Amino acid sequence: MSFLKFILKNPFRRKNSAILAIVGIAIGIIVIVSLGGITEGLINTFEDTIHAGGADFSISGKETGDSAYGTNTIDANWTDKIANVSGVDEAYPIYVVLTSVGDDYMNTLIGIDPNGTTLADISLKDGRIFEDNASEVILGKIYAEDNNYSVGDSIDIKGEEFEVVGIYETGDQNMAGGVFTSISKVGDLMDDEDSISNIYVKVKKGEDPQTVADRIDAEYGENITTVTSVMEMTQMADMLNMLQASTWAISLLAIVVGGLGIINTMLMSVFERTREIGVLKAVGWSDRKILTMIVGESLVITLVSAIIGSLIGYFACTLLGPQMGISPLFTPKIFIQAFTIAIVVGIIGGIYPAIKAVRLPPTEALRYE
Structure with missing residues (x-):
């Protein structure tokens, strides 16, 4: 043996x-x-829970300015740069402006890619999401109720007619009374297709959002600012x-x-x-x-x-x-x-x-x- x-x-x-x-x-x-x-x-x-719905953090301009968020607008090409940073899963730009909406002389109009609405942390309660580059909008529930709008109605935005295709809810008070449409339409309305207000960023599963945010700061911190909830990320x-x-x-x-x-x-x-x-x-x-x-x-x-x-x-x-x-x-x-x-x-x-x-x-x- x-x-x-x-x-x-x-x-x-x-x-x-x-x-x-x-x-x-x-x-x-x-x-x-x-x-x-x-x-x-x-x-x-x-x-899955902590990465479901809503962006992990956002990117904004470096200095104060005249945009709706109080910071300078940034070039749209920053979206591709951020998307290519290691650890980033998705990056969607938004363009937030204050303009005439319906009977309001000034209201918040938010432009975003239809695929990026999940990062905006909104929940559609009625209707559907607008299509890209279409004259369609979704309204915050508060705004729709206050102004008696419902799905199928038309609303005037800066002299152009838009169809209301959906009603949404959100926990963000800044967006609860706002209006969402395609970012390309906002660029057309404002005659400024090369500017954006913010970039919503979603990190890859298994990545630490704060680490990815620090990585972006290290590479591009001289030109942009990452906005994160450090306490929340530390707890996670x-x-x-x-x-x-x-x-x-x-x-x-x-x-x-x-x-x-x-x-x-x-x-x-x-x-x-x-x-x-x-x-x-x-x-x-x-x-x-x-x-x-x-x-x-x-x-x-x-x-x-x-x-x-x-x-x-x-x-x-x-x-x-x-x-x-x-x-x-x-x-x-x-x-x-x-x-x-x-x-x-x-x-x-x-x-x-x-x-x-x-x-x-x-x-x-x-x-x-």
Whole structure:
């Protein structure tokens, strides 16, 4: 029998001890995989929530000016520059002006690409979104109610007739009474197609908005200003870090518990095989070969435990998670982590018993009954 086959078969000669060791370590692996999947699912859901609706931050002019936001307008080509910054997922320009709308001498007209309305954090309550470069608008619910407008009506904006195609709601008081239309139409009305007021920015999933904002500031800070909610971003980062740290805390506990279990199992194995180890030394086995054998047997037990624990953890979460309202997400990182812990536990759990075996004098081991 080859040395490798000897290591693979030897741990299972004492079936009861091997089964108990495998069950003990597999429970730890089940916990790691299950909580890892649940944690990743929670993080994924949390990121979907914090990145759903509304821009992560906005870009505005550097200095005060005469735009509706009190800053200088900026060139429209800044949109492409911001969109190409690492970590940016979407960038949509808006053009906010104060002009005559309906019977109002001055009201807020907001131009934006129809696809970018989701970043404006508005919720359509009736009708549909306007089409690009069309004489169509959507009105804030407050403005529509105060002026008796509804979907299908016409409204005059700076001498041009626009059709009301939708009514929206928003938590932003600055936009609650405003009017949205295509940014290209605002450019036509103001005879200024090369200027914008702001840029709404949405970062890629998994990116920290503040880090991306700082990246933009570092590259273009002399010309533009990023407007962010630092406190809100810090809270989001803290919550994500807390969720991720919990998995590592549980993993550390599993290493300690599993390590103690495998040390106990392998010590008992060495104790029960004292005479066998003496015979192996007497026939010429080196200390290094005996140490490799004991540690190898320990690794075989922990790797079998990792396979069983990973499978049970995966299927248990997949089947039971949805019934509890949880959507687990399993990534390769979770299983790599589980097997890494199993290997670490196997090595740590086998080293001490292996050293004890190596230090046994052959003559005393042979006399052991």
